[in-house]
Every structure is written in structure tokens, then in C-alpha cells.
Amino acid sequence: MSLPSLKISQNGRFLITEDGNPFFYLGDTAWELFHRLTLEEAELYLTVRSSQGFNVVQAVILAELDGLHTPNANGHVPLIGDDPARPNEYYFRHVDSVIKLAEEKGIYMGILPTWGDKVHSGLWGVGPVIFDKSNAYIYGKFLGERYRDFTNIIWILGGDRPGEGYEEVWTSMARGIYDGLGRKPIITYHPSGGQSSSQWFHNAEWLSFNMCQSGHCLIDTPNWDMIRSDYNKTPIKPVIDGEPNYEGHPIDPYLRKWKPEYGRFTDYEVRKQAYRAVFSGACGHTYGHHSVWQMYDERYKPMTFANVYWYEAIYAPGAKQMIHLKNLLLSLPYFTRIPAQDMLTEITPPPPPKDIDDRLNNRRASYPVATCDKEGSYALIYFPLANQTLNIDTSSLSGHIIKASWFDPRSGERHYIGEFAKGTLRFTSPLGGPDWILVLEA
Template sequence: MITVNQTHFEKDGKPFFYLADTCWSAFTNVSLADWRYYLKTRKNQGYNTIQINILRQWDASTTPLGQKVWEPFKLLDSEKERIYDYQHLDSAYLDHVEEMLAIMQEYELQPALVLLWCNYIPNTWVHEMVGSNNNLMPLKAVTNYVDTITKRFKKYQPIYYLSGDTDFPDGPAIEYYLTAEKIIRQNDPIALVSAHIAGEKLDIYPRLLEKLDFFAYQSGHGKTGQATSYTIPQAMRQQGYVKPIVNAEICYEFMPQFSPTMAERFSAQDVRRSSWQSVLGGASAGITYGAHGIWSWHNRGESFPPGYPYPADWHEALNFVGAMDVSYIKSLVTEYGLVDLENVNTPTAGVLLAEAKSQNKALAYVVSSREVELTAVSFDIKQVKAIDLTTKNIYYPSFKERKVESCDLAGDYLLVIE
């Protein structure tokens, strides 16, 4: 069971660094054989959590001919778009989801389930973009849906995200989320609850934020917005937020960078930078990786939404090198017991610094080689080592009067300060 202890998570009383993968389309688009292969791989790579959309992902890739696509509700029409009877949850779908959750349990992987993705909610950015009311879930259907899901899957001890990729528009949307939150607390009072927010956003309904067990944001996939990986958690801490913070969606590896041309893709180094800057910027409870080809579950030759061109086949995406770069964060934080990392200011540009006062240790992410000022560190520094984040080779740079010399490395690196 996952619980909250100040700014970090614990599982069965031990520190739990939330290291998730994004597999939004798992329940609807993935065969059981592929599911086992995927889970075994991510488990071996060090991941402990999988984020999944309970409903059908609106921007998933198509599935190969002959493979079953699971529908959560009775399907009334699918000629132009899927139109559901939201009063009738499909019993075969629920059986299928339960089988997949049971397999997750075998691999000791934590489910993080999104209840209400934004395209099912009125007035959100996706609803406005798609311009249709046909697929919206009526508010009166939320009660039965969330009641059924939480009662049936409580035994798998999921974390719940009330929202998926949402902004928080004026109007009825808040009632959807407040209704869902109330039902979760009634049916599964020990479950952790949060909200998954659209990229680069910080604002959330105040009435909802106060009810959440932790704050989850996403720095997202915009080329010009990557600094939000650290500016959002910094802002939350400055506002006095004292619960855990997670970056629940960093830039996806191999995803085209949202920009006027969509010409550049996020590299493994982009992913690594976003992840370290998130954790050291204040999102010290955990991080969520994503690969362009896994989240939408893409098979080569299938179609994909025009806004997300050319995903990799999921078999290839499963082994992108960035997955292990992100996993390394969990390994190092766990090895050093850094459950209380707190962002501290440093005058050195291009550096994110965080200190774990309980361990008399600090970490500094350095985007490229330079001298680093450590005057903000509160303890006596006995040793500084540098880890080249490309090779994982270790160096021992000179430091004097709380200034660390440049390491002359070609890429980014981490300073471990003790």
C-alpha cells in the first residue's frame, strides 16, 4: 500500500520513489501476451508504477487487423466517432481490465489509473478542439462509473488520477472531478488521489487541490516550455505546498517537439534533463517517463493522430535508452536515501541544486560543463564527485571555498555533494 509521509511516498512503511511509465492505451489496445512482455521489461528496467487510462484514449494508434479493441461502454456508433451508452459499463471489459491488473500484481507493479480523461469532460481543451458533444460523459453517469471501478478494483490498491491531461475550465467540469473524488473516498478511503494536468500548467481548482494527496503536473512536449519541469514545482513550494510533487509526464522520448515546424524530436538527453530538473526542482517524490510509441501503443504500419507524427513501433520504443536514464534517478535517490530533497537556490546558471538535510547530502544537475557555486549548501562539504550521465563514469573534480571546478565533460552530469 502506498502512503504519504510529508513530501515523499512510502510503501509498506519504506520509502517509495514513484517511477512510472506512461501506457495510456493499455486496457483497450494491448493483447495479454504483449502486456506480459511489456510489464516484464519495465519491471526489469526498474519501474514500479504504470499510468493507464481506464477509458479509451482519444489519440491512440489504431490496432492491427484482427486484434480486439476493448470498449469500456456499450458502443452505439463508431462511423465518424465513438458514441457510447454511458449507463452501461461493458462487463467483458471490466473482466479484461481485472485480468490485466492481476498480471500487474504478479510483477509487483503499482497501477495509477486515470478515471476521467479530458475529452470526456465538457469545455476542456480537447473538447473545444474536437468540437463535438457526442462523446461527452453525462455528469449523471459519473457516479455509477466511478462507483463500479473503485469497488471492483480496490483490491489492487491503485493510485487514482481524477483527471487526464486536463485544463480546468469554468463550468460543469469541476463537478465531475469532485463527484469522482467523493466516491473514491467512500469506497477506497486509503487510496491516494491526484489529478493529471495538461502540459506546462500549474493552476487547478482550489476546491479540488485541497482534496488531493499529492500534486501531479506535466512539463509536457512543448519546445519552448521545458523549463516548467522545475519552475512549476518551485512555484508550488514557494506557495507553501507541503505534500509530495510528481512530474507525471515529462517530454516523451522521440516525440516531435510541439513547435511551429514539429521538425525536432525529443532525445534521450532532453528526457534526462527534464527528469533531473524536475526532481531537483521540487518534484522529489517521483517522475513519469514516456516513449513515443508506448503511450499510444503503436504497431508499425498502423495509423496515428496527425498531431503526433511517426511514433516508433512499441517493441522499439520499449527499449529507448532514455528509459534507463530516468530509471537511474530512482536507483541513485534510493541508494542514498534522499527522501527529503529540497530545491535550494544557486547563482550558477544551468544548474539545479537540491539538498537532503537528513543525510547531509546534496545533488546538483549540471546541464553542461562549468564552475558550480555551492554556497547554499548548509552542511560542511567533505567530498564532491561527478557522474557523467551519458557513461555513468565517476570523476572527482577539485573544489575550493564551496566552488566546484568545471569537469570538462562533453555532456550533462550530476554532482553528488557529501
């Protein structure tokens, strides 16, 4: 049975299904899914992710890790002679099967037609560059025609590349997809770390929603600033952090080189990026694990110190915790949710890091973020630290009495606190954790 098509909500802030239901984009990063896994392995991966509440999987057809010349798990390369106009039918039959499997399990595929190194050289990736404005359209139209009857596809152009200087190539590919489908698709652009699709394509007619990448270098990278910047742009478009820090990925506090001895991102860092982004106005969030994006196992050399096989890493703590964020948002009025940082009195955004010492001291660690229902029925405040005290102005909430509870982002459980007269209230997060969400309901 086909999944319902997606579209943009009437207020321009969210994704919804064609029948008007909220669609909280909970994605997983599986860039090498089509390239490195057999169909049997893909079924295991998709089954687990579906059970964990993920509804989007982001994967690349022309993959990053020598996706043109190293055959897929079935022994096929995607193109004949590296020619985008000559797709290999056997390779694409495997892609077809994986997309169908995803659909059966209630998952939408966030499909990148190609990784950016096939368009833009000189950064990273082995390439080679094969796309120009002309064949980008041909390839895009081929994809649109081939997947015209699929309703579970979100198109993602880019592939870890800035758009500057290549806008015509990406626009041509988008136009080809559009013409091949015979309808306007849901489509975005995946940029490099620290960037957003809005820098080049916000006003592009083909861009449905913005995607930023907060990346994998610093702990507490201020993705809340990236989300807010796009949230406040006109015309209004949804925004999401499509590649935050990956669980298990080495940290790079010096912005020079990833090394395991600097530590690895844990489920705690994953949660902080997720809740801060969504509470700042994002329409969902993308999780990632360092071993899973590259589908690392005994057959492949690990990239940047991956140390757990993918079929073990899919059960990592952070992956099992993301469903609680989705369930929390869907349990409350959805389309009227707005950022609400002004509810937090005496809180100012931390300055960006000025030097290496500042990066190591990590002054952004304690930064809380708030969201609320503009109709006044609830507010949610993310406390990133245990035993953290905040003053919260509840005057925008309805009624005279506020019911408060702590939401545990690790388990999804709520712990009732009590009822309070509306006003400026003071709360201190529990000692366990370390992070908590304060739920205030009118």
C-alpha cells in the same frame, strides 16, 4: 502477493509504502495500454518496464484514441451504449488482467478512469462527452468497488484537460471512487500542457498530490518553475511532472505545429526534464516515449509522426537511463531532501521566452538545479552542459571536508574527484556527457 499500499509521508513531501519505506514514483506513460494491447503484448511491455526500474505505469480505461467506439485488442468496447452506468464486463476483465500482471511485476498502475475528452469537449480528442456530475459518481463508485482489493492502484483524474468549469464532475468521480473503495485512495489530476492540478484542486480534500504537465513543445520548458510553485503551496502536498517531453516526440519551437523537420526530443532532453524536476522538489518523475503512449505498431495509424513501433521503442536510451535517477535518490537520506538552489551562487532563473527567436536560441539550456539533505549530509547539482563551471556554496553541509564525485546519468557510474575543504567551491563538468550530476558528501 499484493504490493504494499501507498500513502503520503509525514512531512507531506513524498510517497511512501504503508510500512514506511520511500517510494520514488518512476512512471511510464502508456495511455493506450488497456485499449490497444493484447494480454500477451501487455506482459511483454510490463516485463521490460519492470526490468528497467519503472514502478508506475499510467494508462487510461476510456482511452483517448476513440476509446469508446474502437474496440480493444480483444474486440470489446468499454461501455454499453456509451453509458458510464453500463460497463462492459468483457472489457473490464481485460483491464483486471493487466492490473494483476503489473502487480506480479512490482508495478503500480496510475489509472485514469477516462480521458478528458469524455468530460470536456472543444479542445482535442473525438469524445463524445458522456459524463455529468451524476454518472461520474456512478462510474467512479463502480471502479472503486471493482478494484477494492487491489493495492497497486494510483488514481489519476483529468486526462489532459483543464479543470475549470468541470470541478464538480471530477470531484463527483473522486467521491465515487472513495465510496466504492471504502477508504481514501491515493489520487491526483492530470492537466493540460503548462498547467497543474493545483490550479483547481490543491485545496480539495480528495487530492493526494499535485501533478503538472510540462508538455512536448519547447526544449528546456521550465518545469522547475512549475514544480517549485506547487512545492511552496500550503497545505503541503507532493508534486510530480506527470507528462514531460516524450522521447521521440517532434519538437514544436514555434508553438504552432509539431513537424519532424524541427527535430525530436532525445534521451538528453528527457534527462534534463527529469533531473531538474526532481531536484526542484518533485517526489518522482514520469518518463514517456512518443510511440509507447499510443502503442503504435503496424495495426494503427501513427499520431503526430510516430515512427518506431512500440515494441522497439520500449528499449530507447532514455527509458533505460531513468533507473539511475531513482537509484541515486534512494541511495541517500530520502525524507530530508529539499531543493537547494541557493547553493549555486551567481545563478538566476532564466526569463521565460519572449518571442520565437528566444525560443529557438533556448536561453534556458544551461540552467542548473541543486538539491540537498537539510541535515547536511549531501548535495546534488545537475549540470546540463559539458564543460560548465559553477560556484557552489557548501557551507550548509556538515563537517569540514567535502568528498566530491561525478555521477553519470547515462550509466549510473560515479567518478571520484577528490576531497575539499568546505567553502565556496568551483567545479567544471567533464567534456563528455553532455550532462552530469555533481555529488557532494560531507
